[in-house]
Amino acid sequence: xxxxxxxxxxxKLSVHLPCGDRIVRAIDEVSxxxxxxxxxxLVGESGSGKSMLCRAIMGLVPxxxxxxxxxxxxxxxQDLGALKASERAGLCGRRIGMVLQDPLSALxxxxxxxxQIAEPMRHHLGMSRDQARERSFELLRAVGIAQAETxxxxxxxxxxxxxxxxxVIAIALACEPQLLIAxxxxxxxxxTVQADILDLLARLQQERNMAMILVSHNLGVVAGRAHETAxxxxxxxxxxxxxxxxxxxxxxxxxxxxFDAIPRLDDPAQxxxxxxxGQSPDLAALPDGCSFAPRCARAEARCSDQAxxxxxxxxxxxxxxxxxxxxxxxxx
Amino acid sequence: MRxxxxxxxxxxxxxxxxxxLTFAMLDLLPASAAYAVAGANAxxxxxxxxxxxxxxxxxxxxxxxxxxxGVLRGDLGVSLVSGQPVAQxxxxxxxxxxxxxxxxxxxxxxxxxxxxxxxxxxxxSRFDRFCSTLGFxxxxxxxxxxxxxxVYFLALKLKWFPAVGYAPLSAGVWPNLKSLFLPAVSLAxxxxxxxxxxxxxELIATLQEDFILLARAKGLPAWKILLxxxxxxxxxxxxxxxxxxxxxxxxxxxxxxQLFALPGVGRxxxxxxxxxxxxxxxxxxxxxxxxxxxxNFLVDAGYGLLDPRVRRGGFARG
Amino acid sequence: xxxxxCSIRGFGGGASRVDRKAGGVFWLAVAWLALVATLAVSAAxxxxxxxxxxxxxxxxxxxxxxxxxxxxxxxxxxxxxLLFGARVSLFVGLLAPCVGLLxxxxxxxxxGFYRGTIxxxxxxxxxxxxxxxxxxxxxVVAFVFGSSLxxxxxxxxxxxxxSVARIVRALTIRIAEREFILAARAAGAxxxxxxxxxxxxxxxxxxxxxxxxxxxxxxxxxxxxxxxGLSVASPxxxxxxxxxxxxxxxxxxxxxxxxxxxxxxxxxxxxNLIGDRMRGWLDVRESxx
Numbered sequence: 001x002x003x004x005x006x007x008x009x010x011x012k013l014s015v016h017l018p019c020g021d022r023i024v025r026a027i028d029e030v031s032x033x034x035x036x037x038x039x040x041x042l043v044g045e046s047g048s049g050k051s052m053l054c055r056a057i058m059g060l061v062p063x064x065x066x067x068x069x070x071x072x073x074x075x076x077x078q079d080l081g082a083l084k085a086s087e088r089a090g091l092c093g094r095r096i097g098m099v100l101q102d103p104l105s106a107l108x109x110x111x112x113x114x115x116q117i118a119e120p121m122r123h124h125l126g127m128s129r130d131q132a133r134e135r136s137f138e139l140l141r142a143v144g145i146a147q148a149e150t151x152x153x154x155x156x157x158x159x160x161x162x163x164x165x166x167x168v169i170a171i172a173l174a175c176e177p178q179l180l181i182a183x184x185x186x187x188x189x190x191x192t193v194q195a196d197i198l199d200l201l202a203r204l205q206q207e208r209n210m211a212m213i214l215v216s217h218n219l220g221v222v223a224g225r226a227h228e229t230a231x232x233x234x235x236x237x238x239x240x241x242x243x244x245x246x247x248x249x250x251x252x253x254x255x256x257x258x259f260d261a262i263p264r265l266d267d268p269a270q271x272x273x274x275x276x277x278g279q280s281p282d283l284a285a286l287p288d289g290c291s292f293a294p295r296c297a298r299a300e301a302r303c304s305d306q307a308x309x310x311x312x313x314x315x316x317x318x319x320x321x322x323x324x325x326x327x328x329x330x331x332x
Numbered sequence: 333m334r335x336x337x338x339x340x341x342x343x344x345x346x347x348x349x350x351x352x353l354t355f356a357m358l359d360l361l362p363a364s365a366a367y368a369v370a371g372a373n374a375x376x377x378x379x380x381x382x383x384x385x386x387x388x389x390x391x392x393x394x395x396x397x398x399x400x401x402g403v404l405r406g407d408l409g410v411s412l413v414s415g416q417p418v419a420q421x422x423x424x425x426x427x428x429x430x431x432x433x434x435x436x437x438x439x440x441x442x443x444x445x446x447x448x449x450x451x452x453x454x455x456x457s458r459f460d461r462f463c464s465t466l467g468f469x470x471x472x473x474x475x476x477x478x479x480x481x482x483v484y485f486l487a488l489k490l491k492w493f494p495a496v497g498y499a500p501l502s503a504g505v506w507p508n509l510k511s512l513f514l515p516a517v518s519l520a521x522x523x524x525x526x527x528x529x530x531x532x533x534e535l536i537a538t539l540q541e542d543f544i545l546l547a548r549a550k551g552l553p554a555w556k557i558l559l560x561x562x563x564x565x566x567x568x569x570x571x572x573x574x575x576x577x578x579x580x581x582x583x584x585x586x587x588x589x590q591l592f593a594l595p596g597v598g599r600x601x602x603x604x605x606x607x608x609x610x611x612x613x614x615x616x617x618x619x620x621x622x623x624x625x626x627x628n629f630l631v632d633a634g635y636g637l638l639d640p641r642v643r644r645g646g647f648a649r650g
Numbered sequence: 651x652x653x654x655x656c657s658i659r660g661f662g663g664g665a666s667r668v669d670r671k672a673g674g675v676f677w678l679a680v681a682w683l684a685l686v687a688t689l690a691v692s693a694a695x696x697x698x699x700x701x702x703x704x705x706x707x708x709x710x711x712x713x714x715x716x717x718x719x720x721x722x723x724x725x726x727x728x729x730x731x732l733l734f735g736a737r738v739s740l741f742v743g744l745l746a747p748c749v750g751l752l753x754x755x756x757x758x759x760x761x762g763f764y765r766g767t768i769x770x771x772x773x774x775x776x777x778x779x780x781x782x783x784x785x786x787x788x789x790v791v792a793f794v795f796g797s798s799l800x801x802x803x804x805x806x807x808x809x810x811x812x813s814v815a816r817i818v819r820a821l822t823i824r825i826a827e828r829e830f831i832l833a834a835r836a837a838g839a840x841x842x843x844x845x846x847x848x849x850x851x852x853x854x855x856x857x858x859x860x861x862x863x864x865x866x867x868x869x870x871x872x873x874x875x876x877x878x879g880l881s882v883a884s885p886x887x888x889x890x891x892x893x894x895x896x897x898x899x900x901x902x903x904x905x906x907x908x909x910x911x912x913x914x915x916x917x918x919x920x921x922n923l924i925g926d927r928m929r930g931w932l933d934v935r936e937s938x939x
Contacts, residue, residue, distance in 0.1 A: 060548050092551035100549075105542040110564050110639050120550040155640040171550065349778040468926075472919035474870045476877045477893055477911035480900060484908075488901040587874055591897075602878065617782075624781050 005077060006033040007178060007211045008057070013071040015049075015056050015235075018064055022284040026052040026065075028235040036178065039205060039212040041226035041243065043219050043258060047280045049235040050215045051101075054183045057213075058098055059088045076178065093120040097172030099201075101184040103164035107156035113167050114152035120174045139170040144200060162193035166200070173204065180205065180212045186221065198225055219255075220262035223247060228317075231255045234281050234291040237310065241318035251313060251325035254292050290323070298324055339632065343625040350621040351614065355396045358610050399614060408618070409611035411604075418615035421600060428498050428512075428589070429596035432519070433581045435512050437574070439520035444527035444570075449558050451528070452535035467525035476587045479518035483591075486514060496593040515592045519585060523577050530573050534566040541565075567638050575631035583620035676927050679920035686917055690736035698730040702885045713905060722892065722906045723899045731887035732913055738881070738888045739917065742803050742872045747864040749807025750814050751857060757811070758818025759853065763826055763845060772815065779812035788871060799882050802875070806868050817860065818853055825852045862925030866918045873914055889914045 015027035027049045034040050042050045055061050057073055059080065073080040075096070080088060092098075100106040108116060117139060118132035127135065133152070140148035143166040156164055165185060172180055182201055186194035202225050205212045214226055222229055222243060230240040231252065239252040250256045281291050290296070293303040300323070308321040402409060408418035451460040470478070487495035493514050499507035538544065539562055547561045586598035597616055604612035689696075704724055713720040719728040761772040779787065788809050825831065826849065834844050875881040876890025889910045896907030 055545075058549055060545060086553075089548075089551045089553065092549055094551055098546070098549040100542050100546055102542060106546045108543040108547070108561050108565070109641065111561070119547075119552065123550070123552055123556070157641050168546070171546070345774070346778060346781050349774070350781055353778060353782070468922065469919060472866065472922050473915050474873045474877075474890070474911075474918070476874060476890075477907075477915060480893065480897065480907050480911065484900055484904050587877060590878065621781065 004035065007036045007076055008034040009072070009074040010053075010057070011070070011072040011074070013053070013056060013073060014068050015052055015061055016066045016068060017062065018066065019284060024283045025235050025286060026283060027056060028286075029071075030232075030235070030237050032230055032237065032240065034179070034211050034213065036211055037205075037209045038228065039202075039214055039226040041222035041229040042213060042215045042232055043222055043229060044217065044232035045258075045280055046217055047283075048232040050217075050232055051183050052235075053232070054098070054181045054213065054215060057181060058092055058096060060092075090124070093172075093177075094124040094175045095177050096179045096181065097175070097177035099165070099168050099172050099180065099182040099185045102188040103161055103168050104156075104188065106168050107164055109156055112153055112155060113159070117152075117167065117171050117174055120171065124175050135174070136170070139173060140167070142173070142204070143167070143170045144196075145170075161189050162197065165189060165193075165197055169197075169201065169204070173208070176208065178210060180210050181215075182212060183215045184217065185214075187217070194221075201225075217258075218262060219258045231258065234286060235283060236291070236321070238292070238322070239318075239320040240310070241313070241320075245315070245318050249313075249315070249318065251318070251320040252292075252322050253296055253298060253326060256326060290321070300324065339629070343629065347618075347621045347625055350624075351400075351618055352396060354614055354617040355392060355399070358608075358613060359392045403618065408615040411609055411612050413607045413609045413612070418611050421612065422597065422615055422619055425595050425597050425600045427500065428594045429582060429585070429598065431501075431508070431512055432515055432585060432589070432594060432596060433578055435509075435516035436519040436523065436581060436585075437578060439516055440523040440527055440577070441574075443520065443524040444531060445563075447524070448528045448531035448535060448570075449563065451532045452539060452562075453554065453558060455536060463528070467528065470521055471525050473522070475518055475522055476591055478521055479514070479588060479591050482514050482518050496591075498592070498594045511592075512594075515585075515588045515594060519581065519588055527570055527573050527577070530569040531566065534569050535562055538562045538566040564638060568635065571631055571634050571638065575627045575634075579624040579627045582623040583616060676923060679923040682916055682920045683924070686736050686913075687740060689733050690740050693730075693733035693737060696730075696733065698733070699727040701730045701734045701887050702726060703730075712903075713909075719909055720905055722895055723903070724895075726887075728892070728906070728909055731892055732889070732910060735887040735889045735892060735910065736913075736917075738799060738802075738876075738886065739869050739872060739914070741799060742806060743865045743869040743921070745803045746806035746868045746872075747810060747861040749804060750810030750864065751861060753807065754811035754814025754816075755818050755853070755857065758815040759822050759845060759849060761815070762819040762822025763841070763849060765823075769819075772819070776812045776815050776819075780816070788875065799886075802872065802882060806871055809871070810864055810868070814857070814860070814864075818857065821853045821856060822849055825849055859925065859928045862921060862928060866921040866925065869914065869918050869921065 010033070011031050012029045013027055013031070014025065014029055017024040017026050030049075030053060032040065042053065044050050052061065056065075056067065057075075057080075061067070067081070071081075075091065080091070083091075107113065114133060114136055117136040118127070118129070121127045121132045121135055122129070136152055137148045140151060145151055145163060145166050151159070151163075156167070159167065169185075180201075185201060186197050189197060198221065201212065201214070204210070214222060216222055219229075224243070226243045228240065229243045229246050230237045231246075231254065232238065233254050239246070239250070239255050241249075246255070247259075250259060279295075281287065281294070287293065287304060289302075289304040289306055290299070290308050293299040296303065302323050306323075308323050310319045310321045312319050399409065406419070408422070410417055411421060414421075447463050451457075451463055454460060483495050487493045493510055495514075497511055499511040501508045535558075544557060544561060547557045552561075583597045583601055585596065586602050588594070589596040589598040590602065597619060601613060601616035601620075603609070604616060704726055713728075719732065722728055722731070757772050757776070761769040788805065831844060831848055834848055839847075872881055872888065873890030873893065876888040876892075877894040879891070879894070881888045881890055892910040893907050893914070896903070896905075896910070899906055
């Protein structure tokens with residue numbers, strides 16, 4: 001059966017940042033597709049390029065960034081690179097919504113939240129002030145904010161962190177986008193609120209049949225909440241599989257290390273978190289071989305000579321980039 | 333309430349200190365006021381009589397007290413030179429000063445805000461560099477030299493504006509504006525640079541904020557992001573500088589007033605100092621101190637308008 | 651294809667100063683200042699008429715007409731007056747900041763080091779002086795101390811002092827909190843020793859750079875006073891005074907004002923350029939001011 005036309009295709013996308021006379025390869029030939037109504041999780045350490053990837057899809061990379069050919073981003077059949085800046089901006093907030101990591105700084109501190117929610121609707125949909133305000137009430141209720149009538153005239157500092165993130169989500173949803181990009185939506189929040197927000201996102205996504213890119217540094221967050229999970233390292237996708245499949249059969253030691261770093265409340269014996277040894281590589285001077293090799297316990301000569309490419313596992317669309325993958329079912 | 337009360341007290345103290353300091357300074361002046369009144373040929377006897385008359389025999393502190401008491405009654409004293417009431421002299425010199433300040437700061441804002449916005453939006457662009465370099469040059473020219481260049485070309489060569497003199501509003505709006513244009517421009521040419529620099533650097537910091545990223549993610553056009561999102565949170569430093577500039581121009585624009593023969597407070601003060609007219613100098617300094625304090629107060633109130641967090645008192649900046 | 655989405659530029663760039671790159675300009679500025687300084691020192695040895703000598707035949711002569719840079723409205727040689735005027739500008743420009751640094755630095759260090767009552771008192775004094783419009787303060791001080799070169803320097807120094815004191819106080823407070831001060835204290839060093847050996851060297855470097863900024867301000871301020879007739883007494887030339895004297899003949903003989911104005915502009919520009927460059931080197935941020 002032919003798959004339906006995907007909502008988002010990212011094809012060999014690279015983002016290079018000139019930095020003095022060096023070039024930082026923030027994103028290096030990343031490819032994936034996302035179907036309507038599906039959730040893709042991007043997981044990786046900080047600095048692995050997840051946020052830059054999100055910003056590249058939104059067209060919000062820093063001004064000096066280069067996006068070399070043949071990288072392409074195709075959204076609903078449209079090559080975004082071929083669009084004019086104004087057309088590109090017409091997609092942002094209209095058909096693609098974004099939720100940022102830190103709700104404390106993501107809202108304009110000197111503007112009432114009602115106006116901030118109404119803004120994209122008035123700009124993109126041409127709503128009147130009153131129409132947009134009515135819609136804002138609905139949105140606030142939809143994201144679970146009680147007493148929307150009074151909250152709408154609050155300034156951000158009068159709301160709690162969790163509530164502010166709900167407002168940010170309401171802004172992202174305002175124009176009924178087809179794609180929601182949530183960049184670490186719960187990292188800056190209290191643990192007690194994190195699950196609420198994630199559940200809210202999952203519910204809204206299902207109700208509105210949105211596609212979602214859910215970014216996290218925590219593999220535990222994406223378990224059960226994403227259809228597919230891509231693991232990023234040093235600007236590349238190094239392992240990608242349907243989420244259940246990934247958790248069942250991790251092939252990369254890096255993925256396993258991320259998995260081991262999940263805090264577990266049910267296992268007091270493992271109260272000490274396993275940190276991943278070593279440091280993320282310098283993105284301006286990546287090694288010839290596998291970029292994870294210097295930190296990998298099982299690295300061999302070939303690993304530092306030749307970069308592995310993403311290969312199929314041959315099993316349920318599981319892909320990984322490793323010369324010596326973990327044995328299926330093995331625990332180390 | 334306590335905060336406002338404390339602020340008010342501080343301002344009163346500043347006014348008292350400034351006027352007391354002026355008193356003390358004038359007391360140091362080499363020639364006494366009595367000589368100034370009596371003229372060069374007065375005898376020692378005349379001078380003693382005048383000193384008695386003016387109450388100059390009293391210790392400085394007593395005289396200061398008397399003066400303060402007078403001020404509270406609305407009496408600033410009488411000019412030692414012309415015999416005109418000081419309050420009346422100041423009121424007659426206020427229009428020129430106030431108009432000059434308003435016009436100069438209007439020009440300053442009209443240039444500084446757009447340039448600051450554009451420079452911050454495209455940091456290190458050709459426009460940004462050009463404006464920075466131009467500003468660097470302008471701040472190196474003394475205002476009176478700049479004013480003379482303007483006078484030479486715009487007034488003497490092109491004859492677009494009068495070179496000197498002040499046409500009051502009663503002489504018609506157009507002649508009035510024409511007479512104030514060159515003085516205001518020669519002040520604004522230096523002031524916009526200072527305001528623009530502060531605004532630019534604060535805007536650059538604001539544009540790095542997450543909420544600007546979110547505004548861009550909303551798909552808003554650049555001008556909306558700059559004007560509706562970035563400008564207001566970036567106005568703190570600019571507001572402070574603006575207040576200082578207004579404060580400095582009231583009575584501080586002596587040179588421009590002198591050069592263009594504007595009957596402003598600065599020139600009144602300068603004439604007072606030259607003539608050793610104690611009462612006049614005291615009156616002008618009082619006006620300047622009160623204006624400074626009032627502007628300070630307004631600037632503080634302005635912070636509250638800019639940022640709702642200041643209003644609640646839970647947030648202090650600067 | 652250039653880029654998918656390099657549409658909006660200008661974000662992410664830091665505040666880079668234009669002037670930092672201007673290497674050639676920097677050396678030009680140094681050369682100009684060196685030239686002015688040399689000419690000021692050697693002013694008396696040049697084959698020029700005395701600065702107050704009046705050439706009755708050639709009043710307001712154009713440059714080159716018997717006089718290198720022409721004469722002013724009293725027939726005095728502009729070149730000679732510029733050289734002697736440079737003495738005033740440079741003398742005041744170099745020494746007044748020193749006076750300000752000495753007075754303001756002392757107050758600032760005392761306030762920042764001892765805090766408490768002394769600090770509160772000094773801060774009130776500083777605030778009062780700052781609330782006083784600068785030019786008014788300058789006028790009154792200049793008037794009180796008369797119009798000799800020495801008193802002019804002193805009065806300009808006093809006017810600078812409060813802002814110096816405020817900066818030094820802030821610097822001292824920050825330094826006094828550092829560990830090496832605590833260590834010196836624990837080792838039993840006296841307050842005077844700590845101030846001289848630990849605090850002073852750390853305050854001095856940023857202040858020396860700030861002094862260059864003040865030099866530019868002082869040269870302008872001296873010019874302003876000269877313009878109002880409150881600088882050095884009349885026969886002695888000062889750049890500000892020269893510009894003011896040319897005012898009456900501005901329409902017919904602009905060179906009488908414009909030559910000294912240009913020289914003054916170039917000098918202040920040179921000082922500012924050097925100061926800005928030095929500030930970049932020492933990374934004295936404006937936020938400290």
